[in-house]
Amino acid sequence: xYQRKDLLGLKELTADEISLILDTAVPMKEIIxxxxxxxxxxxxxxxxxxxxxxxxxxKTSFEMAGKxxxxxxxxxxxxxxxxxxxxxxxxxxxxxxVMGTNVIVIRHQAAGAPHLLAKNVxxxxxxxxxxxxxxxxxxxxxxxxxxxxxxxxxxxxxxxLGDIMHSRVARSNIWGLTKxxxxxxxxGPSTLIPKEIKQMGVKVxxxxxxxxxxxxxxxxxxxxxERQKKGLIPSLKEYAKVFGLDKKRASLAKPDAxxxxxxxxxxxxxxxxxxxxxxxxxxxxxxxNGVAVRMAVLYLLMGGKGVYEATN
Amino acid sequence: xxxxxxxxxxMDEEKIRRALVRxxxxxxxxxxxxxxxxxxxxxxxxxxLAERLARIIKEIEGxxxxxxxxxxxxxxxxxxxxxxxxxxxxxEVNFSVINKTIVLVDDVLYTGRTVRAALxxxxxxxxxxxxxxxxxxxxGHRELPIRADYVGKNVPTSKREIIEVRLxxxxxxxxxxxxxxxx
Amino acid sequence: xxxxxxxxxxxxxxxxxxxxxxxDILIEGKVISQVADQIAVTDQVNVINAEGKIITPGLIxxxxxxxxxxxxxxETIYSGTRAAAAGGFTAVASMPNTRPVADNKAVVRFIIEQxxxxxxxxxxxxxxxxxxxxxxxxxxxxxxxxxGVVALSDDGNPVVNSEIMRRALEYAQMFNLTVIxxxxxxxxxxxxxxxxxxxxxxxxxxxxxxxxxxxxxxxDIILAELTESPVHIAHISTVGAVNMVREAKKRGLPVTAEAxxxxxxxxxxxxxxxxxxxxxxxxxxxxxxxxxxxQGLKDGTIDVIATDHAPHxxxxxxxxxxxxxxxxxxxxxxxxxxxxxxxxxxxxxxxDAVVKLSVNPAKILNIPGGTLSVGAAADLTIIxxxxxxxxxxxxxYSLGRNTPFKGWKLRGWPIYTIVxxxxxxxxxKIIE
Numbered sequence: 001x002y003q004r005k006d007l008l009g010l011k012e013l014t015a016d017e018i019s020l021i022l023d024t025a026v027p028m029k030e031i032i033x034x035x036x037x038x039x040x041x042x043x044x045x046x047x048x049x050x051x052x053x054x055x056x057x058x059k060t061s062f063e064m065a066g067k068x069x070x071x072x073x074x075x076x077x078x079x080x081x082x083x084x085x086x087x088x089x090x091x092x093x094x095x096x097x098v099m100g101t102n103v104i105v106i107r108h109q110a111a112g113a114p115h116l117l118a119k120n121v122x123x124x125x126x127x128x129x130x131x132x133x134x135x136x137x138x139x140x141x142x143x144x145x146x147x148x149x150x151x152x153x154x155x156x157x158x159x160x161l162g163d164i165m166h167s168r169v170a171r172s173n174i175w176g177l178t179k180x181x182x183x184x185x186x187x188g189p190s191t192l193i194p195k196e197i198k199q200m201g202v203k204v205x206x207x208x209x210x211x212x213x214x215x216x217x218x219x220x221x222x223x224x225x226e227r228q229k230k231g232l233i234p235s236l237k238e239y240a241k242v243f244g245l246d247k248k249r250a251s252l253a254k255p256d257a258x259x260x261x262x263x264x265x266x267x268x269x270x271x272x273x274x275x276x277x278x279x280x281x282x283x284x285x286x287x288x289n290g291v292a293v294r295m296a297v298l299y300l301l302m303g304g305k306g307v308y309e310a311t312n
Numbered sequence: 313x314x315x316x317x318x319x320x321x322x323m324d325e326e327k328i329r330r331a332l333v334r335x336x337x338x339x340x341x342x343x344x345x346x347x348x349x350x351x352x353x354x355x356x357x358x359x360x361l362a363e364r365l366a367r368i369i370k371e372i373e374g375x376x377x378x379x380x381x382x383x384x385x386x387x388x389x390x391x392x393x394x395x396x397x398x399x400x401x402x403x404e405v406n407f408s409v410i411n412k413t414i415v416l417v418d419d420v421l422y423t424g425r426t427v428r429a430a431l432x433x434x435x436x437x438x439x440x441x442x443x444x445x446x447x448x449x450x451x452g453h454r455e456l457p458i459r460a461d462y463v464g465k466n467v468p469t470s471k472r473e474i475i476e477v478r479l480x481x482x483x484x485x486x487x488x489x490x491x492x493x494x495x
Numbered sequence: 496x497x498x499x500x501x502x503x504x505x506x507x508x509x510x511x512x513x514x515x516x517x518x519d520i521l522i523e524g525k526v527i528s529q530v531a532d533q534i535a536v537t538d539q540v541n542v543i544n545a546e547g548k549i550i551t552p553g554l555i556x557x558x559x560x561x562x563x564x565x566x567x568x569x570e571t572i573y574s575g576t577r578a579a580a581a582g583g584f585t586a587v588a589s590m591p592n593t594r595p596v597a598d599n600k601a602v603v604r605f606i607i608e609q610x611x612x613x614x615x616x617x618x619x620x621x622x623x624x625x626x627x628x629x630x631x632x633x634x635x636x637x638x639x640x641x642x643g644v645v646a647l648s649d650d651g652n653p654v655v656n657s658e659i660m661r662r663a664l665e666y667a668q669m670f671n672l673t674v675i676x677x678x679x680x681x682x683x684x685x686x687x688x689x690x691x692x693x694x695x696x697x698x699x700x701x702x703x704x705x706x707x708x709x710x711x712x713x714x715d716i717i718l719a720e721l722t723e724s725p726v727h728i729a730h731i732s733t734v735g736a737v738n739m740v741r742e743a744k745k746r747g748l749p750v751t752a753e754a755x756x757x758x759x760x761x762x763x764x765x766x767x768x769x770x771x772x773x774x775x776x777x778x779x780x781x782x783x784x785x786x787x788x789x790q791g792l793k794d795g796t797i798d799v800i801a802t803d804h805a806p807h808x809x810x811x812x813x814x815x816x817x818x819x820x821x822x823x824x825x826x827x828x829x830x831x832x833x834x835x836x837x838x839x840x841x842x843x844x845x846x847d848a849v850v851k852l853s854v855n856p857a858k859i860l861n862i863p864g865g866t867l868s869v870g871a872a873a874d875l876t877i878i879x880x881x882x883x884x885x886x887x888x889x890x891x892y893s894l895g896r897n898t899p900f901k902g903w904k905l906r907g908w909p910i911y912t913i914v915x916x917x918x919x920x921x922x923x924k925i926i927e
Contacts, residue, residue, distance in 0.1 A: 002397070011697065020399075027383060027402040036436045041386040069386075090813060110815035111699035112769030131817070133699025168699060194702075196693035299386070300397055 002300040006118045006125040009134035010175040018176060022144050024296035025289070031068060032291055042071035045102045045302050049075040049128070050092065052108040057263055058128050058137075061287070062105045065294035071102075071302070093117045102302050106130075124301040132166050137297060138262050139172025141290040143180075145282055146217055148289070149258055154181035159205075159212045159253070161245060162221030162270055163192045165232075169262045170221060174200050187211035188221075188243060191232040208243055212253045219260040220245050220271045236269050246272040250280070258282050316474065316491045322467055323488035328448065331464030332361070335446055336368040338462050339415055346375040348441065350412045354430050355383045355401055357419035360481040361448060365417060380405030382416075387429035403433065410438040415462075419477040421447040424458035449488055451475050499523050500916065501534055505545025505877065508849045509552060509867040515846055520550065522873040525915040530867060543911065545877055551849045552865050553585025553874030553914065555856040556826060558650070558675075558729060558753060558801035561587070561618070564605060565594025570806040570894050572606065575826070576614040578804070578893035580920040582826040583909025585874035586617035587804075588860055590650045591628065598623040598634040603642035615919050616912070617874070619645040619862055624663045624674060628652050633663055640670040645860040648675035650729060651776075653711055655681060657718065664724035673751075673859055675727045678711035678736070679703075679777065688817050690763040690778040698766060700816060703778050709735040716743045716750055725749040727859055730803050732758045732777040734787040741796040751859055752791070753799035756825055756832040757899070759788045765899055771812045771819035772899040775803070793842050798855045800848070802829050806895020824895040828886055830878060832900070834907025838880075877911035884908055884923075892925060 002020055010018065031039055047066045049059050059075060066073040076096065078086070087095075089108075096104055103124040106114045111131030118125040129135040147153055158177055164170045164186045177184050178201040186193060187205040198204055205211035212218050223239055233239050250259060259281040265271055276283055323331070343349055346369060353362030359381050366377045381404040391397070416430055427445060434443060446462040451469040467490070469475065474491045478484075500522040507518040507530065519534035520527060536542055556579065562570035570578075572589075579587045589606060591597030597606065603620045610618035622644035626632045630652060639647070647667050654660040654676060667674050684707035689695050691702025712728055716739055719726040731737060731752045743750040757775060762782050765773045773779055791797040805822025812819050833852065837843040843851070853876075857865030864874055886903045888896035912920035919926055 024400050027386075027400045030402055030404075031386075034437060036438070039386040039436065040432065041391060044392075088810065088814060108815065110817040112817075113815045115769050116813075116815060131699050132701070171697070171699060194691075194696045196696040199693045200697065296400075299400065 008114050008127045010136045010139045010172045015179045021296050025144050025292040028295035029292035037068050040070045042069040046072040047103045048096050048101045049105045051077045061290045062294050065291050090120045093121045097121045097123045133168050134172045135168040136172050137294050138169050139176045141293040142173050143176045144289045144293050145286050156216040157183040158217040159185040159215045160219045161187050163223050164188050165192045165194050167221050185211045208249050215253045217258045223270045240269045245275050247274045250275050315494045319490045319492045321487050321489050325486035335462040336365050346373050348412050350378045351415050352380040352382050354418040357477050358417045360479050362417040378407040384429040384433050387433045409440045411441050414440045414443045415446050417446045419448045420475050421450045421460050424454045424456035427458050428456050499540045501540045502543045502545050505548045505550040507550045508845045510846045510850050510854055511866040522916045527871050527873050549878040551876050552853045552867050554583050554852045554876045555586045556584050556802050557588040557856040559587040559804045561589040568808050572609045573613040574894045576616045577925050578826040580615040580912045581892045583830045583876040585914045588619045588621050591621050591623040592651045596623050596628050598626050600638045600642040607643050616914055621646045621648050624649045630654050646673045646675050650677045653677050653679045661718050664722040668724040673725045673727050675729050676715050677729050678708050680707045680710045683707035689766050690780045692781050694763040705733040708733050708777050712736040712739050719748050719750050728752040730755050732780050733784050737787040737791040751798045753801040754788045754797045755803045756829045760836050769816045772897045774819050776821035789842050800851045806893050807897050812897050823897050824893050827891050828900050830909045831905035831907045835905050873916040875913045879910045880907045882908040
């Protein structure tokens with residue numbers, strides 16, 4: 001049973017809770033594949049996406065998930081510039097809540113913002129990515145994809161390649177995978193891997209070749225141009241040369257290894273065209289699975305007699 | 313604290329088998345054969361019942377009917393009143409329902425709410441020609457205008473009673489019992 | 496009011512006079528007139544029964560942000576000095592990062608006058624090292640001294656330019672003013688919100704490495720040696736910084752240091768949950784750093800306990816962790832934290848604690864106090880070492896409620912604060 005009010009991160013979930021979400025996502029995926037992609041489950045429930053960071057993918061994915069389950073969805077995008085002078089997060093959250101919202105999906109550039117919101121509203125809160133902290137639904141969809149393709153997560157070795165330091169996707173993946181006993185390799189430039197990441201139970205590499213050798217999955221992260229300006233990498237060109245995933249490097253993994261990427265991709269930087277177009281690439285399926293996993297999360301948070309109703 | 317006390321066994325293995333054989337014959341008879349016919353069992357105990365009906369129909373008619381599995385959780389009308397979200401399982405209808413005659417199969421017909429949900433669920437998969445309902449036990453107390461086309465046994469019950477269908481595939485034994493709740 | 500007060504039967508801790516024992520203290524008017532084993536009670540005397548209690552020279556917090564002028568919504572001299580009195584302090588030194596900055600005579604005079612009018616305890620202003628605390632040009636230090644500053648600091652901002660720091664140390668020496676430095680290399684700490692380590696990694700909050708502090712501590716020690724001028728390291732918080740100060744002292748350099756109650760009590764684990772009350776500069780550090788601070792307090796490397804009392808308005812702290820201002824209030828919780836975390840656990844003796852909370856601050860700032868000598872101003876603090884209470888920010892006299900110690904049950908609270916012979920606090924309540 002999923003008994004939490006919110007979904008803020010994978011760190012605090014048990015393997016059983018994660019399994020329940022993944023199990024629930026299986027029938028949800030079947031709905032997406034139907035001609036009539038709609039079930040009445042969340043009729044009369046409402047969901048608001050509150051995005052402080054631009055994101056077309058995650059926001060659309062949540063909105064589709066809500067609509068497939070018949071929830072009413074609205075969105076509120078707040079530009080970063082208005083945060084400072086504008087309304088506080090708590091006030092914005094309360095305003096959305098008193099409009100009758102059951103669940104708030106929040107994306108924010110500041111780590112912990114969803115926690116602040118969750119403490120101050122009765123509505124359910126789903127973290128759709130907070131700073132460098134967590135992106136739990138991305139982690140869940142990655143786990144779902146790996147489980148669907150490879151079976152028991154405990155038997156897998158997964159290499160996460162790229163800007164580990166700034167990646168909430170990496171953190172959510174690491175928490176999720178290690179809870180099931182999977183082996184996790186992280187690989188990237190030493191300036192983009194915090195030393196202490198080892199304490200999360202992963203193995204650190206600075207050579208892509210060594211890191212991906214015989215792994216079941218390579219999850220490639222996006223590298224941002226601003227890392228160059230901050231002096232963390234000399235140039236995207238050098239990054240591509242040393243850490244970009246090309247066919248030769250990818251071939252060191254198991255022959256049927258999955259190639260994953262949370263998107264959007266910097267083609268030719270962290271991943272080369274011949275890799276993301278290859279048969280092992282499951283990048284498109286990740287997107288579909290994202291909707292299924294988010295439907296599962298919405299169902300589990302809103303399907304039962306929620307805290308919101310109980311306390312009103 | 314509520315207790316459940318077994319009151320009576322109303323069907324044993326043989327009675328269940330006979331009822332299903334009769335229903336299978338009725339289905340074939342009513343539909344004048346097996347053309348365009350498909351069976352869909354409602355999770356959980358409707359599923360083995362649908363599979364058995366398909367087997368019996370194959371024995372008597374030689375035709376293999378498609379069998380689907382329907383999970384109606386997402387269509388329940390009581391989701392907002394339940395304290396816990398029920399687990400969702402997969403709907404597995406690997407054939408098109410469009411223009412088919414669907415025989416929906418479940419173990420017990422009671423308020424009719426499960427069947428209502430199942431009808432919505434099937435229609436979301438496509439537009440069948442017609443939907444019929446096959447039930448092992450009809451215990452009355454309908455809350456919706458729904459009736460079964462094929463009934464294994466009609467059992468008058470009080471609302472305090474519970475009908476439990478136990479099937480080999482799921483429960484390891486084969487019987488239908490009436491239980492009564494006592495305070 | 497009685498003209499005479501007799502504090503009877505308490506355990507008197509007066510390190511400068513080598514006293515740790517049960518004594519009576521007689522106060523006449525504003526000064527201490529007698530300290531003896533037994534002083535007879537006469538008619539005109541108000542007797543304070545101090546049996547089982549600790550009597551110390553008035554506590555002095557040399558690192559406080561009173562926020563006035565300019566930031567009165569956070570704290571005022573009125574509220575801040577009452578918080579000080581409630582916390583057992585008879586004097587505080589106020590940091591110059593007000594609006595405008597205390598980099599000129601007018602602001603310093605305002606603070607002194609306002610404190611005389613509104614203050615419940617003594618206020619000693621600290622002037623800024625550079626104009627506007629911008630780290631570029633020296634403030635008019637002679638003027639500041641004349642107006643009454645007791646030390647110099649750009650607290651909140653480090654003096655990044657080593658040349659300016661060197662000249663500041665040289666120049667301040669002429670006026671017998673200690674330079675207090677907030678040691679932080681802003682390039683190394685850039686955009687960090689908490690200590691860099693495992694916790695920052697898992698919380699996804701950008702980290703501030705210990706090195707950001709240590710680089711500057713190292714530089715300041717080197718400059719203290721070069722200039723032969725005293726430098727005081729504010730809120731020391733890392734293993735490396737403590738080790739460097741220890742080594743500098745061994746070499747006889749004029750380096751002193753202070754530690755805050757939060758750095759000797761908490762670690763970065765307190766940040767889990769994103770409570771903005773835990774956001775301070777320097778940040779809450781690792782367990783090893785906390786242990787080093789405790790060791791530094793124990794072996795005398797760290798001279799002073801100061802709170803870095805930094806009140807903020809509720810709406811400023813009820814925001815995303817990244818957007819919250821640095822700082823926590825400390826005046827009203829430091830004494831029980833010292834008793835519970837240091838004295839009860841054997842890190843410090845009562846004498847050591849009084850040295851760090853009263854004797855050394857007076858010495859470093861070159862101000863009166865730190866003693867119970869006959870003829871000295873009657874500034875005293877009486878502490879009940881057995882009193883237990885739960886920290887309740889709603890009851891604070893400070894306008895700031897930003898404390899991570901909310902709900903902590905602590906033992907050893909101040910029960911009297913006496914300033915110039917006047918009882919300004921009794922049992923946690925301010926006497927107006």
